Amino acid sequence: MQETKRQKQIGQLVQEELSTIFQRMGFNVLEGGMISIAAVKMTPDLLEAKVYLSMFQIKDKDGMLERINERMGEIKKELGRQVGKQLRRVPELTFFLDDTLDYVFKMEEVFKKIKEDDSKIKGDSDTKNDTK
Template sequence: MESKRQQKFAGVLQEELATIFQREGAEYLPNTLVTITKVRVSPDLAVAKVYLSFLNTNETSISIATVNSHAGEIRYKLGARIRHQVRVVPSLTFFLDDTNIYVEHMDKIFDKISRERKEQPDSEDESE
């Protein structure tokens, strides 16, 4: 469980990274909207895991690899923004947030179950 300090720091990182991606994200991923869905920070605040979601792209694995290849540059830009608030700028690792993919998958399963129930005749009606 994250401490209040970790949660506050993660919130600051999420805000600042969102601003960086909003203003300069087109340099890394043109025509792609990047959303920072969650940031997890280690107890010593030295490592941050950043979870991203992408819109307007079919190649999420390439997108996450591209962002990870620019992690040092993004960390530098983040450091310039938060240098007066922290002692050490954390190292950044980016991951794909697949929550939306999971939700879509579950929706398809529930739709399939719903259609199957509608197609089956009620067994109670036949016994009467």
């Protein structure tokens, strides 16, 4: 089912506010890595928000997700202050790891390897042709 315009608007609002909250709480840059809010998907009743976190160069992603979940009350309270005038109820937040960035890096490595293998094959065929 496709998201409605209202779901997208509220999702965007929640995403922007959570980004600001994460900056204030110091979650955006930790342990030499970065955390960003990749996307927020709202349920049709706007009572639940699935928040997808992108973590760059963070070794223990599950541990970091756990640390964020431990501070859920504080995050939700701050979100309530920010969006309280625009929403009747602050949505329940559920955090997920967004592995899109990992997938992109993995694909880049695969393409790089293919290119290297391809150049080796071309190099080998060029030397065989030269000897004939």
